[in-house]
Amino acid sequence: MKENTFKIEGMSCSACSGHVEKAVRKLDGIIEANVNLAGEKLFVKFDEKKITILEIINSVQNLGYKATSEENFDLSKSEDNRDKEIKELWNRFVISLVFTMPLLIISMGHMLGYSLPDFISLESSPKMFSIAQLILTTPVLLLGYKFFKVGIRTLLKRSPNMDSLIAIGTASAYLYGIFAVIKIFGGESRYAHELYFESAATILLLITLGKYLEAISKGKTSSAIKKMMNLAPKTARIEREGKEVIISLEAVKVGDILIVKPGDKIPVDGVVIDGRTSIDESMLTGESIPVEKNIGSEIIGASINKNGSIKYKATKIGKDTALAGIIKLVEDAQGSKAPIAKLADIISGYFVPVVILLAIFSALGWYFTTKNTEFALTIFISVLVIACPCALGLATPTAIMIGTGKSAEYGxxxxxxxxxxxxxxxxxxxxxxxxxxTEGKPKVTDILVQNIVSQDELLILAASAEKNSEHPLGEAILKAAIEKSLELKKVDSFLAIPGYGIKVMLEGKSILLGNKKLMLQNKIDLKSLELQSNKLASEGKTPMFISIEKEIAGIIAVADTxxxxxxxxxxxxxxxxxxxxxxxxxxxxxxxxxxxxxxxxxxxxxxxxxxxxxxxxxxxxxxxxxxxxxxxxxxxxxxxxxxxxxxxxxxxxxxxxxxxxxxxKSDLMDVSTAIKLSREIIKNIKQNLFWAFGYNILGIPVAMGGLHLFGGPLLSPMIAAAAMSISSVSVIINALRLKNYTK
CATH class of the missing domain: 3.40.50.1000 (HAD superfamily/HAD-like)
Incomplete structure (x- = not known):
């Protein structure tokens, strides 16, 4: 099984991510596929014997999206692309605004009491009134060509998305406007009252603004990853032929001897071979107190050397470093799906086709009821524009991205x-x-003996027996013997009995060292030491029993703080x-x-x-x-x-x-922090999903003319476009609140 991440370009809503997931999961050899709409990434587990990366890329591109394997893109390039996208959206918005403002004045000025010059007014010159609006609207539609390009392409591939809704809505308004202009030039001036150019332009203007705000907000969701990527220094100081040479971080090899001076960042992971210092590892572990480092100490790349100069040997570089491992873990978490997201995914898969049908049926219903084409078109466009599933698709991944990033900051x-x-x-x-x-670093506290051996003799036997053991209690006994400078004996045979203790042959004698169960299993009488062992245990100490040739010899008590x-x-x-x-x-x-x-x-x-x-x-x-x-x-x-x-x-x-x-870090307080963060993130996701679902549940009936049935107002397509943009931005802003979480 192999895992790979792909950068997906061109997705605009949860319908897009749903279509990509569905298409990739259908491929033979795919074990798992998840799309993160907020991060614009596809995470895939697959059997490389059955399918290749190129086949996965082709399946995505057949849907009309661009896919790039993680091997061919880096975060800095991705950030450059995002900055470029933000700038492009802003320029598009400003230019659209330049054309839309005069368009609104011409088309709606008379409703607000403004008088237009006769050569362009509705009453005096309906032909110029209509042609001026057509001229001002066309550049706005051309600037928004991506909505039409992606929307129509996905519609033809039977995987409609948000762009499809916008394309159908604005194209309908624009084409009906052209139809009206033809009628006006044919002498039917009444069509000057039925122009829809301002709706088409304003919808694209507001959606572009929403996309601009969304792009900025999305950039903030991955700030934790960006911070971690920037932790590692760009260069390293290494020792070559007795001289100090500064090279790029990418040129460092395993086994290189690196030199780090006070205030420097540690370039890569390694082991200290010369010098002594303290290192601030807070950026990786959340632990604010610097850690003392001596010869033999392991050090982590991207941590900060505080007050001493050291030399160390590089042991891990590139993707093998602790920092790279942490970044990979966070990226994997950000790309994974919480089970709570499944409901949104299922709904998103059917959402856009259902909305198109609702728009058609409601428009036809109102047309046959009122015989008013303009009214029916208003309904049709409003339903298409307000029902964008963006908020639904962003609700879960944005909260997960920000929440897991925040938790990583705390280690x-x-x-x-x-x-x-x-x-x-x-x-x-x-x-x-x-x-x-406990600390896991126990110490010998008591040595109780029977008459057959002295305390030192018992400690020698126990330490000699434990010399080959890796158990913390055994290490404590060995350490106690070394501190007393006792000479250990050679062990003839050694057998570890997990959960019980050890059995060794030493100087021809069979020695057992372990817990009470080991002694009882071997039918060794413990009555003479039972009271003492119970007392030691009640004090939080661990009694280790030692027997020689099936006779109890004593107890060594070990306590772990x-x-x-x-x-x-x-x-x-x-x-x-x-x-x-x-x-x-x-x-x-x-x-x-x-x-x-x-x-x-x-x-x-x-x-x-x-x-x-x-x-x-x-x-x-x-x-x-x-x-x-x-x-x-x-x-x-x-x-x-x-x-x-x-x-x-x-x-x-x-x-x-x-x-x-x-x-x-080994701080148990972080257990409660992890659970609290989890609760906060899930609460945030539920809030996002509530508002995303609630927005569509309330918005679509209003756009269909639900309020108008009872004498209420009709929803303007322009207001629908503004509401749609606000819904997506509000979901991201709510998720961004997680960045303010404190322990």
């Missing part, structure tokens, strides 16, 4: 629209204990109405002691790594929407099982890969 990476929507429903959050609620913000994070989640659960392989008493300190509601203790996913499923079977927060390899199945998997950014790649949301 919270939401991977998809589906994860975003599910997160707002979360009612239970499960935290893994070690490395999530609770993270500074764990208690506060749990409190905030409780305020949000969320149940908090802790899951751990630790013994129940230790787990409950930690839970009591932090304020956790429910504890799953002594859970084997392979059983964590089953515990998540158990909560889901209780009807709960569950978020799982973890950082280790053994958390990956549980993260995948949860409705929303949340990985701590300092955790393993496997955990991050399995998660739906990644927290770039």
């Amino acid at each position: 919270i990476l939401i991977k998809s629209g589906e994860a975003l929507e599910t997160a707002h429903k979360v009612k239970t959050v499960i935290f893994d204990k070690t490395g999530t609620i 609770v993270k500074e913000n764990s208690k506060k994070a749990v409190k905030v989640l409780h305020k949000m109405g969320i149940e908090v659960v802790m899951i751990t392989g630790d013994n129940r008493k230790t787990a409950e002691a930690i839970a009591a300190i932090v304020g956790i509601d429910r504890v799953f203790a002594e859970v084997l790594p392979k059983d964590k996913a089953a515990e998540v499923k158990r909560l889901q079977n209780e009807g709960k929407v569950v978020a799982m927060v973890g950082d280790g390899i053994n958390d990956a199945p549980a993260l995948a099982q949860a409705n929303v998997g949340i990985a701590i950014g300092s955790g393993t790649d496997v955990a991050i890969e399995s998660a739906d949301i990644v927290l770039m």
Whole structure:
């Protein structure tokens, strides 16, 4: 399976995005296809054995749109194109205004009490009155040729869109105006009262203004991506043959030795080989406190070197850097669809054809009722123009683009629209204990022995046994022995028993080191140490039992400090109405002691790594929407099982890969921030959809003459055009409010 992104040009409304999606999904080999109208992008997953990128591009271009693979475009070029589009729309609006203002004065001045010169007035010179309007209207229509080009082409391909509605509406007004001019020149002056040129020109003028405002607003939706793209420096200072050389960022290779001075930005990811400094990583993690870096420390490209000079070896460049990975995650999230958008997609697919039929039937109905062609034409044009599905298509993607961009600024990476929507429903959050609620850096606190060994001897045995273990508790024991300068012994054999402990052969003796379950499984009597182990566990310490040749030798107690913000994070989640659960392989008493300190509601203790996913499923079977927060390899199945998997950014790649949301810094407060942001974004989408649907539900009946039936006013096509433009801009402005969200 391969993934690719395409830039799509020429889309104007949700009908366009729906047609593109439908056409691409029909192709053999397509697994998934989503169009982001606000970002003008198509995201495709496909089987490259069955279909090529060129075939996908051709399918889009057959619909009348331009498609470019992501391999052939960059963001800076895209921004240049957007700036060019904004300038072009503004110029078109200004020139259209120059022609439309005198047109409105000539066509409607007499209604407002203005008197026109006799040579151009309605009563004295109907021929000049009509021909002047034709002359002023024609340049405006020529300036808006794209509406007709795209609208008619999509109509002929049976995939009509917003441009089709505008093209039919304005062309009808213009062509009827030409018909009226012919009649006037044939001696039927009464047709001078039935000219519709000002409607055609004003509709295009107002829609062009709306498109201009929309283009500016759309540019703001991708500001988070632009900011991130601009974080990396353009050049790098590298060491070549003992000299410092400045080269472009693109020229840096893996293995190059780079030199970074105080105040410089780190060009690419790497490892420090000389020097010491502190680095501000806030632009990537949201963490404001600079991080100390020494020889061997990993550093991230685009972070800022604060106060020391360092040399480091480049390990990741280009698309492999942490920054590029974050940008890719945000882009993927912005291009994904939330399930809430499906309703809008379904409606958009049928919307334009239904509107055209409604316009025809309502116009015919009024014509046969009133025998008034002008009245029927007003109805026809008003229905076509007011019923633009732009707002409907922009409602969801704009909110997702801005919301995911905002969360990225806080170091919270939401991977998809589906994860975003599910997160707002979360009612239970499960935290893994070690490395999530606690620091994951335990220390030896107590050593209890039986008469068969001394404390140092027990520590030597335990540390020697744990030398090959990667478990945090084992690392704590090893560290304690090193600090005491104890000489470790050679292990003859080593066996890790996940969820229990380890078994080793040392100097011909069988040694077991692990939890209570390991001892009971091997029928080792623990009565002599039971009271002490219970006391240690009640203090939040983890007792590690050691046996020699099936006889209990002692306990080494290890304690892991609770993270500074764990208690506060749990409190905030409780305020949000969320149940908090802790899951751990630790013994129940230790787990409950930690839970009591932090304020956790429910504890799953002594859970084997392979059983964590089953515990998540158990909560889901209780009807709960569950978020799982973890950082280790053994958390990956549980993260995948949860409705929303949340990985701590300092955790393993496997955990991050399995998660739906990644927290770039190890601050549990970000869990509540992610859920709150999700709630805000979904609320914003619902508001947008409400106004978009509400606008069309109210606007179309009014345009069809619903109020006029009861003696109310008739909707002018010009007012309909203004309302249509305002609806699209209002949806984007509402979505832009998310940029003001603060933690």
